[in-house]
Amino acid sequence: MSELDIRNLHVSVEGREILKGVNLIVRQGEVHALMGPNGTGKSTLAYTLMGHPNYEVTEGEVWFKGKNILELEPDERAHLGLFLAFQYPVAIPGVSVANFLRSAINAKRRAINPEDKGIPVPEFRRMLKETMDLLKMDHTFASRYLNEGFSGGEKKRAEVLQMAVLRPEIAIMDETDSGLDIDALRIVSEGVNTLRGPDLGVLVITHYQRILNYIKPDFVHIMLDGRIVESGGAELALHLEEHGYDWLREKSAEAMNG
Ligand code: ADP
Numbered sequence: 001m002s003e004l005d006i007r008n009l010h011v012s013v014e015g016r017e018i019l020k021g022v023n024l025i026v027r028q029g030e031v032h033a034l035m036g037p038n039g040t041g042k043s044t045l046a047y048t049l050m051g052h053p054n055y056e057v058t059e060g061e062v063w064f065k066g067k068n069i070l071e072l073e074p075d076e077r078a079h080l081g082l083f084l085a086f087q088y089p090v091a092i093p094g095v096s097v098a099n100f101l102r103s104a105i106n107a108k109r110r111a112i113n114p115e116d117k118g119i120p121v122p123e124f125r126r127m128l129k130e131t132m133d134l135l136k137m138d139h140t141f142a143s144r145y146l147n148e149g150f151s152g153g154e155k156k157r158a159e160v161l162q163m164a165v166l167r168p169e170i171a172i173m174d175e176t177d178s179g180l181d182i183d184a185l186r187i188v189s190e191g192v193n194t195l196r197g198p199d200l201g202v203l204v205i206t207h208y209q210r211i212l213n214y215i216k217p218d219f220v221h222i223m224l225d226g227r228i229v230e231s232g233g234a235e236l237a238l239h240l241e242e243h244g245y246d247w248l249r250e251k252s253a254e255a256m257n258g
């Protein structure tokens, strides 16, 4: 059973500390929602986990399968079984969604076995079709050029498809840059609801408070000002929907003032 273990993570962007000691464990088979108002550091956590160079880790560790992944390159993190949406955020001219996915699968296979010849094309085609059917996606989507002219929703669909074919053990899905938050959350949630099971652990990041309309997380965490200040079950999302974040701001201010 794999788990992603984030320990006392501190991260600075352009010299300013954004994450101020984040602790979080996501295990295979669990769906976690990370919530919190805009600007509290949720995306900073996602970018840091994927190894984006602008995010400077000043303290802390992130363990996965016996390795501190902060010491690994982004592709090594992926080959280990972590899926981080936006690993390939840019449009790649002339590369179809299908070809991109096949390259990603083959890179992962070669990381496990350098002699691997790659997934046979017929097997890949069959698997891709089955996966798209499972996700109720139009097959023509696979022949589109990756991210070229994609709407926010289509980018999300590409990410969900990538997650589905790569079969990661732990996936982190952020809502960033996705246009309408609610559309993105709906697409990600449908994908996660379809794919969730004992082999997949997911961290869904959103600031959308009515998340329970879309997904029922096993755990909910609330981030405020660079820290997770409250964790609970799905009922925490319900409480948030009714009461907003103010009660937490007061609570964490009290805790900080002793
Ligand atoms: P959230 O995802 O919770 O809305 P972010 O992680 O995007 O929050 O942002 C947290 C804080 O870090 C914000 O004040 C934001 O301006 C700052 N920040 C995040 N990324 C960058 C960046 N690449 N350059 C400069 N500031 C950033």
Ligand code: MG
Residues within 6 Å of the ligand: 042, 043, 044, 175, 176
């Ligand atoms: Mg964000």
